[in-house]
Amino acid sequence: MTPNQLFTPETTLDSVLGTATARKVETAFGYVTVGEMLAHFPRRYMEIGELSKISDLPVGDDVTIVAEVQSVNQRRMQSRSGFLLEVVVSDALGPDQSTLRMTFFNGFEAKRDLQVGSTAMFSGKVTIYRNHLELTQPDYSLLDTAADADPRPIPIYPATAKFPNKKIRDVLALVLAGVSPSGFPEFIPEAILETQRIPTRVLAYENIHRPQTVGQGYAARTRFAFEEAFLLQLALAQRRVYRLQQPAIARHGSSDGLLSAFDKTLPFTLTDGQITSGMEISADLVRGHPMNRLLQGEVGSGKTLVALRAMLQVIDSGGQTALLAPTEVLAQQHYQSIRKLLGSLGAGGELGSDPRATRVDILTGSLNTAQRKKALLGAASGETGILVGTHALLADMVSFVDLGLVVVDEQHRFGVEQRDAMRSKAETPPHMLVMTATPIPRTVAMTVFGDLEISLMKSLPPGRAPISTHLVPLQIPKMQQRLFTRIAEETAKGHQVYVVCPRISEKTAEDDFLPAAADPESEAPAGDGPPKPASMTVEKMMEILESMPIFADTEIRALHGRMSSDEKFEAMQAFDSGKAAILVATTVIEVGVDVHNATLMVIIDAENFGISQLHQLRGRVGRGGLPGTCLMATWLDADHPSVARLQAVESTTDGFILAESDLNERREGDILGASQSGSKSALKVLRVMKDAKLIARARTTAESLVAGEVSLDSYPGLQSAVEAWVDEDMQAFLERG
Ligand code: ADP
Ligand code: MG
Secondary structure, X not given: OOOOOOOOOOOEXXXXXXXXXXXXXXXXXXXXXXXXXXXXXXXXXXXXHHEOOHHHXXXXXXXXXXXXXXXXXXXXXXXXXXXEEEEXXXXXXXXXXXEEEEXXXXXXXXXXXXXXXXXXXXXXXXXXXXXXXXXXXXXXEEEOXXXXXXXXXXXXXXXXXXXXXXXXXXXXXXXXXOOOOOOOOOOOOHHHHHHHOOOOHHHHHHHHHOOOOHHHHHHHHHHHHHHHHHHHHHHHHHHHHHHXXXXXXXXXXXXXXXXXXXXXXXXXXXXXXXXXXXXXXXXXXXXXXXXXXXXXXXXXXXXXXXXXXXXXXXXXXOOEEEEEOOOHHHHHHHHHHHHHHHHHHHEXXXXXXXXXXXXXXXXXXXXXXXXXHXXXXXXXXXXXXXXXXXXXXXXXXXXXXXXXXXXXXXXXXXXXXXXXXXHOOOOOOOEEEEEXXXXXXXXXXXXXXXXXXXXXXXXXXXXXXXXXEEEEEOOOHHHHHHHHHHHHHHHHXXXXXXXXXXXXXXXOOOOOOOOOOOOHHHHOOOOOOOOOOOOXXXXXXXXXXXXXXXXXXOOEEEEOOOOOHHHHHHHHHHHHOOOOOEEEEOHHHOOOOOOOOEEEXXXXXXXXXXXXXXXXXXXXXOOOOOOEEEEEEEOOOOOOXXXXXXXXXXXXXXXXXXXXXXXXXXXXXXXXXXXXXXXXXXXXXXXOOOOHHHHHHHHHHHHHHXXXXXXXXXXXXXXXXXXXXXXHHHXXXXXXX
16 A cells, blocks of 8 residues: 555455455454445544543443553453453542452453553443442553543444454554545535535544544534435435326316215214315325325324225225225224225115215135135226225235225335335326324434325324323232222223233234244343243233133133134124123234223233334223223333333323334334344434434435436436435335335
């Protein structure tokens, strides 16, 4: 390497570092190029300005100290292989002689670097171990003398034992020496850099790795976060423009068709949210481009009705519609409630039906051959106006004459391919309406669902009673007793009760979508904290309830994903009709189930469920004007980390607040589902919640730049940055909407 050699992002590291070091970088981090190495950003910075004195270290805080090594001692570990390096240091600042112990597990590097008498800057969290303050596994940086402490912040990188922080800094110094604007041209237009007050690319690389001040380091981070958000928003804006250029059949409806007939028979008035969403959807349908809209509304806000009215508008225009539900139970419920809502208007093909009537049909995997044939024929002949179904709708043999609208309920359970499979059933792209009860904070909506238009329904239909939520500590025997009495009180009033358990039986793991053979271990309750009794099963709870004298005259049913669909249907019917007063179920009832007379939701071993699941479950009660109660029972102590989640759910019924606390708990990778697919998260710097304002700015900026053009002709550098960035991972990510 010559000193003035200039790099591009593609320059290989072995040409910069030599083969040996390059190989080590690749082993440690998987990086091969200069561009990848430069994107290895520090986790944080350590700086002199925040030095603490050993004598007043606050327990639990992150601190930085400058100290001198007094002793180094190596011990074998008894319980596992490896060794523990204990380093005792004393304050190198001033006369204070306090000492502090530090421990390093398998501290090979520390053992080499930290000799008695050497001075270093240490940084880590203060803990108490056997009554002494201690830093465990601190970051450190060797100094020649205490006085000589570098006044500049020291970046702390994600590092490995074999490739520690110091070495990363050395490698980056070599790389940064060859980085110049000619090899790393700026692709963000200058005017945008100025209004956003962010440094250029090259300067940002320098400043994130070697800042003069911590502030400079964070400003550089902002540049990269903005860059990510901006490229993402440009890609999304281009997709929106592209979609608007695609043809779709406009569905104008008719002034005296099914929709107007239906509206006249409606037994209630639409909520404000239903009216507004309905108008937004209706306006989309009459345009000659495919609608791609997300209908977001709290549990019980009446999304089905909004979807049904949209379907009727399409049917009035001669088209057919499909409603895709994630589970058999839900498909059945949609079918039943649509039939009920439409009355004779939905009895098409049956004797004595209204002449305007359309045919509503259901297609699920469990139909017998004759039923399936009938459903397939109805769709293929064009006679069926509304086909409700599960994944079975996606099969190749399902065809329509003119599929104009696809409604997807609870979209988080469907992937890109499935929506594409539905799209491909029409010659011209159909309109698409996606419904979800999962509250999506604005910034997530702008990223994860970036190219969907959003209709939001905040209001619930009138007559919804409030739901009160309580934690029930099961360690207290009196509380266990109280739980069952509470159930009995409710059934005595003629009301109905759900009892939700995490698992079906001792033998298997529960999940509607897991094969029955799934490994129960993998479904183990969230692994933090001490072991607890195995979580409750539907089978066990059935036994318990059925053996209790107070329930001797009460009809109790079970519902879970391993029952046949006939059994499920029968159980649901029994509960729906009020014949069964108690339904013991798994989370199959999480979405959509709608029984107005149900007033109590009991969730056993509630820590097994996530925030949004608990919120959804709770939304199953209080739907018919009777106040609802949700009891979340747990064996865990109140200060157990998992109980915080339950307390969050207990403290508010606002789904948006809950969604945010849910997201704050998780990394953005989880939000994007990247962690499930095993691919790397497409967003490396950006944090969906923390960078909310920045994402909003990036979106406005991207929109004004794209403004009707699919390609950024006047910004070729930017266009290729977008294209380079939208790789396969990203493509899948973008299409999650
Ligand atoms: P979700 O949005 O959770 O899917 P649903 O569509 O299941 O909610 O509606 C919940 C219940 O509210 C249904 O029984 C439905 O018939 C009823 N409902 C819908 N809209 C209204 C309204 N405007 N007034 C009264 N009840 C309504
Ligand atoms: Mg619903």
